[in-house]
Amino acid sequence: MKPVEVAENIYWVGAIDWDERDFHNFEIDRGATYNAYLILDDKIALVDTVKHKFYGEMMERIKKLIDPSQIDYIIANHVETDHSGSLADIKRVAKDAVVVCTKRGMEGISKHFNTNGWDFNVVKSGDELKLGKKTLMFLEMTMLHWPDSMATYVKEDELLLSNDAFGQHIASEERFDEEIGVEEAIRRAKIYYANILMPFGNLIIKKLKEIESLQIPIRMIAPSHGVIWRNPERIINAYKEWAEFKTEDKVVIVYDTMWHSTEKLARALADGAASAGAKVRMFHIRKDPWAAIMTEILDAKAIAVGSPTMHNTVFPPVAGFLAYMKGLKPKNKIGMAFGSYGWGGGAVKEINRVFEELKFEVVEPLQVRFRPTGEELEAAFNAGARLGEMVKG
Numbered sequence: 001m002k003p004v005e006v007a008e009n010i011y012w013v014g015a016i017d018w019d020e021r022d023f024h025n026f027e028i029d030r031g032a033t034y035n036a037y038l039i040l041d042d043k044i045a046l047v048d049t050v051k052h053k054f055y056g057e058m059m060e061r062i063k064k065l066i067d068p069s070q071i072d073y074i075i076a077n078h079v080e081t082d083h084s085g086s087l088a089d090i091k092r093v094a095k096d097a098v099v100v101c102t103k104r105g106m107e108g109i110s111k112h113f114n115t116n117g118w119d120f121n122v123v124k125s126g127d128e129l130k131l132g133k134k135t136l137m138f139l140e141m142t143m144l145h146w147p148d149s150m151a152t153y154v155k156e157d158e159l160l161l162s163n164d165a166f167g168q169h170i171a172s173e174e175r176f177d178e179e180i181g182v183e184e185a186i187r188r189a190k191i192y193y194a195n196i197l198m199p200f201g202n203l204i205i206k207k208l209k210e211i212e213s214l215q216i217p218i219r220m221i222a223p224s225h226g227v228i229w230r231n232p233e234r235i236i237n238a239y240k241e242w243a244e245f246k247t248e249d250k251v252v253i254v255y256d257t258m259w260h261s262t263e264k265l266a267r268a269l270a271d272g273a274a275s276a277g278a279k280v281r282m283f284h285i286r287k288d289p290w291a292a293i294m295t296e297i298l299d300a301k302a303i304a305v306g307s308p309t310m311h312n313t314v315f316p317p318v319a320g321f322l323a324y325m326k327g328l329k330p331k332n333k334i335g336m337a338f339g340s341y342g343w344g345g346g347a348v349k350e351i352n353r354v355f356e357e358l359k360f361e362v363v364e365p366l367q368v369r370f371r372p373t374g375e376e377l378e379a380a381f382n383a384g385a386r387l388g389e390m391v392k393g
């Protein structure tokens with residue numbers, strides 16, 4: 001359990017969660033890390049902690065460097081317990097450590113732990129804390145992704161400790177982007193963005209502009225999950241594109257089915273869209289991870305959602321997926337509903353209702369009664385081709 005040097009006298013002292021696969025229902029296929037950083041100077045600061053289960057692992061790393069009771073400041077960039085989960089335990093060891101956080105951070109921490117007798121230093125954007133040679137500057141990251149969130153910038157090292165922003169879920173021994181491959185790091189950051197940060201695109205655009213206007217050089221970005229960016233411009237540019245919902249000529253088809261009729265329509269739609277030259281991605285709602293579906297939806301121009309009718313409405317797994325998608329608020333999309341029904345129908349209407357709430361451009365839905373006939377499958381192919389042409393145009 002060794003610490004890893006990130007910059008001079010700044011160490012990664014986090015934990016590796018090799019076998020986590022379900023992060024509050026966000027499927028992660030290769031685990032996660034909880035990144036805590038220890039800054040050694042005249043004063044010692046611990047930036048964030050780890051999930052409570054990994055307190056021992058973090059302490060083992062810290063103890064390789066210092067006696068943990070010497071910690072002067074615990075910077076709590078975010079209340080969520082994958083980062084603050086070990087706060088109460090470390091406070092029992094570093095009794096005099098001052099907890100540095102935003103006002104909302106203090107409120108949130110006090111709702112999670114018994115903070116009687118704790119010393120807080122409440123900070124806002126632009127506030128600084130001198131540790132000796134190193135200066136920390138704080139930057140509120142309100143709603144990125146909780147109201148309390150903030151980032152900590154180490155001026156002398158040009159290092160941004162960005163907490164959840166720019167993070168990725170991957171358990172690895174490698175600590176830096178180049179070590180797992182920058183493309184792989186970007187791919188994983190995209191999954192994280194699509195499933196955690198997608199609703200906050202406008203705030204992200206504003207925050208990136210604010211950071212640019214501060215004219216602070218950023219040599220490295222060390223998030224609280226995943227690898228550290230030695231190529232910060234790559235991830236900043238990717239965030240700009242994702243926040244603006246920059247799209248590809250892509251149709252994402254998402255469906256579920258009881259007796260395969262809706263599935264037949266999905267396949268015909270896919271063939272049709274591909275025949276028009278669009279990129280097509282198809283997913284089964286109960287077989288594919290929703291995190292992967294949302295990652296493809298992030299930069300797709302069109303989304304077709306298919307469901308059989310059950311009890312006058314959508315099939316329940318489709319309802320679950322629609323609720324998930326609605327919360328993540330994808331923007332600037334074309335939406336097409338499709339599905340099979342037996343008598344009164346209802347599924348397509350419900351899907352369209354969600355599309356309208358999301359302000360999608362809604363195209364004519366496709367419905368068939370029970371099993372699609374050859375003619376109906378041809379009509380589905382043609383509808384797919386029209387959708388494909390729309391995204392190409």
Ligand SMILES: Cc1cc2nc3c(=O)[nH]c(=O)nc-3n(C[C@H](O)[C@H](O)[C@H](O)COP(=O)(O)O)c2cc1C
Binds near residue numbers: 259
């Ligand atoms: C439990 C159950 C409830 C159903 N409820 C309705 C309904 O309320 N209205 C309707 O039009 N069809 C209803 N259906 C019929 C299905 O929509 C129809 O069989 C459809 O072709 C199924 O599509 P799939 O093959 O893609 O699963 C129901 C079917 C089942 C199994």
